[in-house]
Amino acid sequence: MTQRFTVAAISFDLDGTLLDTVPDLAAAAQDMAAELGMPPRSDDEVRVFVGRGIPNLVERCLGGRAQNAALLQQAIAVFKRCYRARNGERAAPYPGAHDTLSALRAAGFRLACVTNKAADFTLPLLEQMDMRHHFASVVSGDTLPQKKPDPAPLLHAARELGVQPSALLHVGDSYNDIDCARNAGVPVLGVPWGYSEGRVLDAKDCDGLLSSLPDLLERVALPTDI
Numbered sequence: 001m002t003q004r005f006t007v008a009a010i011s012f013d014l015d016g017t018l019l020d021t022v023p024d025l026a027a028a029a030q031d032m033a034a035e036l037g038m039p040p041r042s043d044d045e046v047r048v049f050v051g052r053g054i055p056n057l058v059e060r061c062l063g064g065r066a067q068n069a070a071l072l073q074q075a076i077a078v079f080k081r082c083y084r085a086r087n088g089e090r091a092a093p094y095p096g097a098h099d100t101l102s103a104l105r106a107a108g109f110r111l112a113c114v115t116n117k118a119a120d121f122t123l124p125l126l127e128q129m130d131m132r133h134h135f136a137s138v139v140s141g142d143t144l145p146q147k148k149p150d151p152a153p154l155l156h157a158a159r160e161l162g163v164q165p166s167a168l169l170h171v172g173d174s175y176n177d178i179d180c181a182r183n184a185g186v187p188v189l190g191v192p193w194g195y196s197e198g199r200v201l202d203a204k205d206c207d208g209l210l211s212s213l214p215d216l217l218e219r220v221a222l223p224t225d226i
């Protein structure tokens with residue numbers, strides 16, 4: 001029998017866990033490159049750059065050019081404008097995302113979204129994907145001074161959900177999620193379909209891997225269920 005996590009709340013990473021957002025991020029990066037007269041990055045390159053927030057994504061797109069601090073700042077501003085226009089255009093939920101969130105909430109779990117994506121992009125995207133209403137807490141990349149892998153975003157979500165860190169389970173696609181959860185004392189399941197900055201998640205580094213989002217329904221139990 002699979003081990004069930006006895007938790008009151010579950011937090012989800014966004015990019016690469018609930019939503020495939022690379023098509024929009026890559027389109028924005030390509031728009032930015034065209035505007036700044038730089039060679040474009042492919043979708044596959046951008047996929048590896050996602051995970052540590054937008055300033056870091058832009059820095060990686062620029063490569064050596066990012067050493068020019070003024071150009072980097074300009075590029076970040078251009079990227080944000082381009083991404084605002086692209087955000088949600090081609091982003092898509094992974095299979096079972098909607099049904100899994102609905103089922104977990106109906107069962108009584110409190111849900112959070114904890115992402116390194118800035119709030120200006122997170123909130124409209126969650127609205128557009130019809131997911132915002134599932135989350136009692138949304139912690140974006142700029143909600144706090146610290147981002148994942150710092151423990152602060154997950155500790156903040158636990159406080160907002162009114163649960164101890166050990167009663168929260170985090171689900172994410174990258175080592176930023178695993179390290180954040182480990183640093184916060186939160187159990188963590190990895191998902192193998194995301195981006196993870198080009199690294200393959202090892203089940204040994206977390207508390208297990210999901211084979212799909214609906215698989216999560218078999219892996220959790222409320223404290224009152226046992």
Ligand SMILES: O=C(O)COP(=O)(O)O
Nearest residue numbers: 014015051052053115116
């Ligand atoms: O914006 C990013 O770089 C990644 O966002 P995520 O934390 O939802 O994966």
Ligand SMILES: [Mg+2]
Nearest residue numbers: 013015016173
């Ligand atoms: Mg992610």
